[in-house]
Amino acid sequence: MRKRVYIIVGSMRMNRIGRQIAEWVRDSIPASAAFETEIVDLNDWHLPLSDEPGIPAIDVYVQEHTRAWSRKIAAADGYVFVTPQYNWGYPASLKNALDHLFKEWTHKPAVIVSYGHRGGGKAAAQLRQVLEGLKMRPAAAMPAITVLHEMFTADGPLRDPATDLSSYAEAIAQAAEELTLLLANQQ
Numbered sequence: 001m002r003k004r005v006y007i008i009v010g011s012m013r014m015n016r017i018g019r020q021i022a023e024w025v026r027d028s029i030p031a032s033a034a035f036e037t038e039i040v041d042l043n044d045w046h047l048p049l050s051d052e053p054g055i056p057a058i059d060v061y062v063q064e065h066t067r068a069w070s071r072k073i074a075a076a077d078g079y080v081f082v083t084p085q086y087n088w089g090y091p092a093s094l095k096n097a098l099d100h101l102f103k104e105w106t107h108k109p110a111v112i113v114s115y116g117h118r119g120g121g122k123a124a125a126q127l128r129q130v131l132e133g134l135k136m137r138p139a140a141a142m143p144a145i146t147v148l149h150e151m152f153t154a155d156g157p158l159r160d161p162a163t164d165l166s167s168y169a170e171a172i173a174q175a176a177e178e179l180t181l182l183l184a185n186q187q
């Protein structure tokens, strides 16, 4: 059976470009990749900051939205985290989504794709450390996309990601190749 990989949209910001970046990442993964993808958008999940009494690594979940998130994440074999950089870090929305669960993430491979006005490398490095704390297996390849002012339309979204981000397609392809290998060594 083909492996399943979620492309997780880390930004929930109004007027975000995160969804466009995630769709571009999905479209840039070569057809030869040995996994199928699905975009998982945190805007569809409404995970509150704290309404679980227990510790995810130890206790059972009491909230139905946490249980639903658990079932969703458990159903994937690996993940691509698409994260912006906010003030040298990654967004609280993504940390919250990660911290809701524990065992659902463990041992699974992940690729971090960051973006920002300077590529988002600091956010990616922080996220990588957190994924290691969750006992995940982050890929060495970490594509970092610099979004330039001229790539945006006047009212916010990216004008033409397929063209403007094309120089990063090779980095995505290489990361997808590494993810295929990590998925093949699933524990």
Ligand SMILES: Cc1cc2nc3c(=O)[nH]c(=O)nc-3n(C[C@H](O)[C@H](O)[C@H](O)COP(=O)(O)O)c2cc1C
Pocket: 011, 012, 013, 015, 016, 017, 018, 019, 084, 085, 086, 087, 088, 089, 115, 116, 117, 118, 119, 120, 147
């Ligand atoms: C609160 C905030 C902080 C930001 N800090 C950084 C930063 O530290 N480095 C950077 O390169 N870009 C930074 N940016 C620019 C974002 O990377 C850029 O706006 C990007 O579009 C944000 O992703 P989003 O639109 O998907 O939310 C910041 C943007 C916001 C909203």
